[in-house]
Structure formats: C-alpha cells, structure tokens
Amino acid sequence: MTLRSADTSALLVDNTSTLLIDGKLVPGSGGTFDVVNPATEEVIGQAAEATAADMDAAIDAARRAFDTTDWSRDHAFRARCLRQLCDALQSHLEELREVTIAEVGAPSMLTNGPQLAGPIEDLRYWADLVEGYAWDQDLGKATPMGIPTNRRLLKEAVGVVGAITPWNFPHQINFAKLGPALAAGNTVVLKPAPDTPWCAALVGKVIAEETDIPAGVVNVVTSTDHALGAQLSTDPRVDLISFTGSTATGRAVMAAASETLKKVFLELGGKSAFIVLDDTDIKAACSMAAFSVSVHAGQGCALSTRLLVPREKYDEAVAAAAKGMAGVGVGDPTKPGTICGPLISAKQRERVEGYLKLAVEEGGTIVTGGGRPDGLDRGYFVQPTLVAGLDNSSRVAQEEIFGPVLVILPYDGDDDAIRIANDSPYGLSGTVFGTDPARIDHVVRGVRTGTLGVNGGIWYSADAPFGGYKQSGIGREMGVAGFEEYLETKLVADLATS
Numbered sequence: 001m002t003l004r005s006a007d008t009s010a011l012l013v014d015n016t017s018t019l020l021i022d023g024k025l026v027p028g029s030g031g032t033f034d035v036v037n038p039a040t041e042e043v044i045g046q047a048a049e050a051t052a053a054d055m056d057a058a059i060d061a062a063r064r065a066f067d068t069t070d071w072s073r074d075h076a077f078r079a080r081c082l083r084q085l086c087d088a089l090q091s092h093l094e095e096l097r098e099v100t101i102a103e104v105g106a107p108s109m110l111t112n113g114p115q116l117a118g119p120i121e122d123l124r125y126w127a128d129l130v131e132g133y134a135w136d137q138d139l140g141k142a143t144p145m146g147i148p149t150n151r152r153l154l155k156e157a158v159g160v161v162g163a164i165t166p167w168n169f170p171h172q173i174n175f176a177k178l179g180p181a182l183a184a185g186n187t188v189v190l191k192p193a194p195d196t197p198w199c200a201a202l203v204g205k206v207i208a209e210e211t212d213i214p215a216g217v218v219n220v221v222t223s224t225d226h227a228l229g230a231q232l233s234t235d236p237r238v239d240l241i242s243f244t245g246s247t248a249t250g251r252a253v254m255a256a257a258s259e260t261l262k263k264v265f266l267e268l269g270g271k272s273a274f275i276v277l278d279d280t281d282i283k284a285a286c287s288m289a290a291f292s293v294s295v296h297a298g299q300g301c302a303l304s305t306r307l308l309v310p311r312e313k314y315d316e317a318v319a320a321a322a323k324g325m326a327g328v329g330v331g332d333p334t335k336p337g338t339i340c341g342p343l344i345s346a347k348q349r350e351r352v353e354g355y356l357k358l359a360v361e362e363g364g365t366i367v368t369g370g371g372r373p374d375g376l377d378r379g380y381f382v383q384p385t386l387v388a389g390l391d392n393s394s395r396v397a398q399e400e401i402f403g404p405v406l407v408i409l410p411y412d413g414d415d416d417a418i419r420i421a422n423d424s425p426y427g428l429s430g431t432v433f434g435t436d437p438a439r440i441d442h443v444v445r446g447v448r449t450g451t452l453g454v455n456g457g458i459w460y461s462a463d464a465p466f467g468g469y470k471q472s473g474i475g476r477e478m479g480v481a482g483f484e485e486y487l488e489t490k491l492v493a494d495l496a497t498s
C-alpha cells in the first residue's frame, strides 16, 4: 500500500514492513505476513514477521539504551522528544487516518478522537508532566532510632518496559503505554497485536526518521507469533510488562512474569453495566445504551454491554433500545455516518456469532439484529444486536463478547441494580442514568469498577486514570497514576550533621 501525504515529499506509508530495532528500520527475520482490511477482506499489504531472535535483539537494544545513555535522567530532553514525536505524527495525520481505517476497520469519525487524533495529541500531556513532576521530593528531617537524618525521595524510571497491545484501539493503547513509559525515562519494546501491525510500525518509522529519540529507546516488533509476547514476559532484561488484552492472556502474562518477579501492569476485559434508574427518561437512556454498544462494532473493553432497567419498565426499555439500535449506521468505516464498522477478523466474527447462537440456546430472545447485515457480502460485519429474556447468570450476560451485543436485564430497586452490576468477574467501567443526585451517588459508590460515566459524562482523557477492579486488571493507565506505574521510588537518607 502506498499513501502520500499532502506534502508528497513526506512519504510515510511506502514501506510498512519493517521492525524498529536499535534505531534501525529492519526487515523481519521471518519474512512478512499479510495485513487484511476487515471491511473488505482484502490483503492490503504486508507487515514484518519478527522471530524470537528479532525480539531478543530488541530487548537487548532497549536494555543497552537504558543502561548506557542518560535518557532516564535527562527530563528536559525527553519532554522535547515527546513533543517532536507529537508534531511529526500530526504532520502525517491523514496518512495515519487512512491506514487506521483500513487496518483496524475503525469508523472514520472515531479517528478524530480515540482512534487516532486524541492519543497523538495526548503526547503533549506526557511532555508537560515530565516538566512539572516532582522528581526529587524532600521528606524532611527525622530522628529514626535517635539518628538525625535528612530524607529525600527520588522518582526513577523502572527500566525496560515490554508493552503488549491488542487490536481494537491500537493508537490509543500504544500511546497510553509509550507516552508515560517514555516520559518516565524508560526504554520500550512494543509488541502490537498481529491484526494491527501497521499502526505500530508507522509510529516506529516516524520515531526512527523524524525524531531525536535515541537508538534503542523505542523498539517495535511486529509478528503473528504470540510467543514473542510471552518472550517479553519471561526475559530477565525486561523490568516491567504493560499489557492490554484479554483477561485470559493477562493471566498468562502475570504467571510468566512471576518467574523474574517483574512489575506487571494489566488492562483487561470488561462486562460493564449501564444502569437506568427509574426516575430518568428511560427511552433516551436506553437509546443511548444501544448506540454506545454499537460503536466500533462493540470492540471496546469499557463499553457498557449489560443494560439494567427497572423491571416494571422492562418492555418500554426493550422497545426503546431496539429502536435506538435500528438507527445505528452500520457498514463501510470510511463513510462519515458509520458508527458500527466490521469486527477485526473472521475469527472474531465467528466468536460473536457463537454468542448470538448461545443467547437463543440459553432461552433469550434476539429483539433486533442477530446476524450479518443485508447487502454487506464482504467484510466481517455483524448487526448490532439486542438480547432480552436472559438473567445475569447466563453466559451471554457474564462473558465478554467483544461485539455489538447488548443484553437487557431487569432489576428490582437500586440496590438490586448495584448487586447485578457487581455480579461479574469484571470491574472495568459502567454507566448510570438518573436524576436524583443522592440516588446516583449511592449507585456510583456501590458499583465496583474503575470508571463510571453519569448521564453521558465522558471519563476518557489524558489526565484521567483508567483501569479495572477485580479481573479487569491491575494498575491504572493515563493520568499521574498511569505515569507512576512506570516509576520506582528511591529513598535516600543522609545523616544530618547540623
């Protein structure tokens, strides 16, 4: 695939099949693998197929860059590099947009926000944080065991970060790791998902060709081989694994990392609840729930996929959600009105269709959707689907589907809504719609999740920590809390002589 930016001298996407290792763009030792457009099923090009030896070289480069350069100590230089990277990426925004839509199947409207432009702009937040952060803190004088001592806290980078990412929001997740990890002074080996190698490879190319980020500080290793992620998790030269993906893989990463006791930071799956209180506009709230579960074909870990409504208003809620869902634009992600593009792969569509079948087997009713959209013979599309008639113990209500599927469940009173919301192994996010502030507050405090949106409020931004309770993860991404995941704390105690 060859794309040209408005300024044709700034050709970016003429060679996407390279790895970035030790500052050099190199071919994969395993050759290349196909990149498929999920909206058309066409092979749109090739990405570099890295081997274990390539991953070894990338880890080695990251280790050397951390141990032998002053990257981790030169705060001002890092802030400059992050702004330089942000500017360079912005100069390629249209090319990156085209690649993101083609590779991810991301609806174009999302590329103005969390699928591209937002995460790139967020790099400035990390640059500002480097400059404003209290790297050295005075803990004051004390006399522990009778010895007068001046104490200082030094905040330092953890070391080599292995960043392992999924395919659903590749830029958002890649930059939510690269931004704070680099700002904190770490070096990074980024291993993106096999379905979306280009989004990461292009960032590697921009870093190599258009920034002063030193060789080895960022390495990008694309591959179809999941074992390369496992290699990062076990290698003793890697100090921290920052992982986003499924809960099952998160478990494997944590177990693998335990051998070398490296820090592990996990952003995992979700099955979040959208709670509609009985004092609110049920129709508007249910319509909103139906719309939001369809965004990017439901491929968002934090989307609210269980709609909890007052039992006495169940039928009204089902009708409103179904009507809202029927109005969602499905299809070609390049079209500005599309909300629900394709799923990422045939495998993922098969998985989602398996859950639609299961919904009926479990005694549920498909109110709307339930199959492939008419007129879309190519592409991994599934209709936005509303499932009614199940209870929260069903597998469809318990398991993460990662497709545009909403399960509508009745509850009896606010505390029952909280109980059902919490009756899940996950605890990532959620939504509450209501009018009485005291009742809303009661629900907000009762639901055990890392983020909650109230009446349409948006929790996503660079300075707002995001992450999960329970099996949705460990740690927080974004914000100061996200930055500090990538830092160690050193306490220095000086004998006080005066």
Ligand code: NAD
Residues within 6 Å of the ligand: 164, 165, 166, 167, 168, 169, 173, 191, 192, 193, 194, 225, 226, 227, 228, 229, 230, 231, 233, 244, 245, 246, 247, 248, 249, 250, 252, 253, 267, 268, 269, 270, 300, 301, 400, 402, 428, 468, 472, 473
């Ligand atoms: P996945 O777990 O299959 O893969 C994620 C990454 O892990 C990929 O890069 C993959 O190659 C790598 N990997 C696979 N096996 C590995 C192993 N044994 N060791 C190390 N790395 C390994 O997830 P996916 O299918 O790419 O993405 C979808 C999942 O991601 C969903 O469950 C979704 O909820 C989750 N997700 C979570 C968040 C969040 O922030 N909580 C955000 C986006 C996606």
